[in-house]
Amino acid sequence: MNTHYLKIALLASALLSSACASTATGKRQSSLMTSSATQQLKTQAPDGSLLAVVRYPAVVDSAAKDKFRQAYMASPIGARVSASATGSVEAENIVDSSIVKSNYFALSLYKELAARLPEHSVLLSPHEIKLGPDGKLTSVPITQAESLPSVVTVDFATYSYPDPKKMMNKNQLTFGDLISPMVTVRTDHRAAVPTHGVLLSSQPLTEAAVGNGYNTAQAALTEMQSGRFSTDVPELDFVSYISKGTRKSTRTASLSLNAPENVVQVTPMEKIRMDGATIASLGKGTKGVADPLKPVFSKGFADRIIDIINDTASEKTAMAKRATAISSYDPSLAALTFVGSDNSDYQARYNYVNRLLDAEKKYLSVQSLRLFDGVHNGEMGAQVRDMLKAEYAILEKRRALAKKQNQATALAFLGAIASGVAIGSQSSKEETQCDRYGRCRTVQRPNYGQQILTDVLVKASIYAGTQAFAYKGQSKAIGNNYLTSIVPALEAQTNVQVSLIDSNETITAIRFDDLKDKLKTLYVEKQRALDTIATRCAYNQDGAASGTWMGVCEGGLANGSGVGVLKNANGSAVEYYGHAQNGLAHGSGYMVVHEAAGSYALEGNFTSGKADGVMRVSKAGNGDQLRTYSAGQDNGSASSSSAVNSPFNTIRTGA
């Protein structure tokens, strides 16, 4: 009997603990937190380039609000959203709150990166979610932060499972001291060809992020085919995910500071629990000094980003966007900057225009700092912190109620089992009764004490069940009440956010245009003639369709340094950066090939359009390999000590 009760007690205890686990608890820290020492920057940004841009959803255009909410609820992470929840005010509020929270917590990451990377090398890029020309959901940068090249861009958003009835279950949640971040880290697709630029991603976003990268690469190709440099900025990967944009699979690997090349590092979705005491201490007076996200997420993620920058920073990450930025000052120079030149006229011009890009970086950096200041240290930040405190208090109540509910459930369970066991095994006892003549018989004698116990237990179990039900209803109501009543405040936050960004942007745009005009004037005044200029002419590949060359031309054909693109009828396409002769790749070059099976890159020497010599080959799933080519044919691996005739080996500026 004692053993039996012990088992029941253990079972109840297990139930209690498992019930607690499904009631708004989270991991102590993100798996992005590295166990190794703090990562230090060991490289420097390519000319004119930033190191990181933090992108996040800041506002939703009013015309896109309904579609955004629908898309969000139609693409839940972790479980299906019940039909009753879809479209409820509370569910919509959960969706809306994810934008406000993304706004606030993205700043934690920005702050961490800005503190650890050189001045003016990290920018904020808030995005507006809106409807595109085709009526599909998309996002566009509100500021010009993404007009400059950056080694990496980091997408950050917070996520909450959009079903208020299940928000306290195991689903992802950003509420009070809980946060579920969704992130991706990408670079230019030319620097990570097989993954279309994606380097790290939260698991649910991976295919959408790679698809987004693929679309951006295709758009860039189309632009260059038309003789223009691409100005396309990829939409937020989170938006690609909920809008069910293009999906592309690729090779993935788990998180590692020594992750191989040409794979996407994948991090699982997590519900992380920030320090409750820190959340509770948040107040207007703290001005965001206390950052509860830093010790559980931002610091570790910043380490990952710095590690990725150390591994990724190269000319390939910056060359295309830098050329785009330079083309606004000097179109005839832009295409020559891909692989540079040792010509003194070129070097002089390049130094000047590079300095102008630095001026732009500084200007946009001031804007980011003020945006951070306005949101984090301003009234909005204070209100978000108040909201977090209130949410935390509510969460704590719910946790307490959930605990009571669990205890009540456990009591009901115990009661039911105990009473069942008692009735089943000990409902009566056999007793031998003897008369005065010595005649004895066995009789069934009711166990009154046990019967009384059974009654009490049954009633207690009913009572406990009722109580459990009541607590359940009560705790649900608390979450819903919050979501219902906080709507006006959420609206206010969003409006303030819009005002803040609009105001910043209006001022910045006007002044930025003004500054750019002044910079252009200064540049034109100071420049001497360039002997060799970039023009547009034909670029070919053996047996392939005719493409476009932007660079040095002669007789209508590519002849010198520049960039060439062509699209074949079968959908495959080629990008080439380097030297050409008679319209064909010739000399040192970097060729990116897009095929149905995937994209890959060849870097080395080309002869008459074909790989010829030791090439660095980047293909999905494998680290970069050195292989020997002859007339375009792969003849096997090359010695690891072999020299690659890279177009990026030459000194760019000659300085």
Place this chain on the structure above:
Amino acid sequence: MIRAGLITLALSLGFVSASAQDATPPMNVDDFMAIDGSVDNAKGVVQNPASLMNVDDFMAIDGSVDNAKNVVDYAVPSLGNDVPIAAAPIQETCITIMSGFPDNGHEPRYQFFKLTQALTADVDSTLRASLDFFGDSFVTPQTPVTEVIENIANPVFRQAAPEITIGNMGYLIDFALDCETYLSGQIESLEAYDSTLTDVEFNTIIAEDALFMRQILSDSLFRVGAQDHEIFGPSVHAYAGSLVTTRDKIEFSSFETELESLEALYLDDLDGRLARSNDVINSEMDREALANSLEITEDLNQDAKRKSKENMLRTLSRILGGR
């Protein structure tokens, strides 16, 4: 930019020429020695070449003349402690030539010292030899430096007698290289006296003037056919190439200065505007909306709690009472 330098030089020369005529005659060697008071006349050893100054400059620096310092001290220094840095003939030549520099104020004096020093850029021994070889002019240590510079800048000489231009440039370059210790000492002393002399813009103008004169030299060498000389040709070509690099650097420096001004103007302006904009938005924010919402939440929660409890009791009562 170079045109601007030309104008500057022309103005400077005009100014110096005019002032040179009015100026007191250059000081002689003894005057210089008397100032420092630490020169061993007999051995020609300068203890502190950096302190070599024009009398007027010296007085101006101090603001109050230290009569004690003006006392000529012919005391023989301890040879065991001092290492001679220049032989007596060079020292005398250097001081004689330096006495021919403008003495109408520390600024033009600094300008001409720096200009002369800058003329030696990219001059190697071969080029120096080529100046001796192709140059033809009679310049003595007593020739005022302004006259030498006027000879170099003289367009007639440049066109009709480039060898005179080369000769005058050779003379200045020889002086600047042989007397580098004295020249840099004077420059450092003047910079210590007036830190505004290190102003980037002011020095850019001097560098532009020097570049202009170096360009004249290069053109003159080409005019006499030095570029085709078997021995000196490569050096003459290299010198011409270095002028392009120097010009690039000077122009870029000027561009950066203008750009930095623009940056300072726009960044300060932007920062101020954004800060004010943030303040306006913050002040207009309605905190009541949030406070009210939180209050309503609390009320609703309490209400939910109360209703839940009532339901629970009703249920319990129904179960227990059987109703």
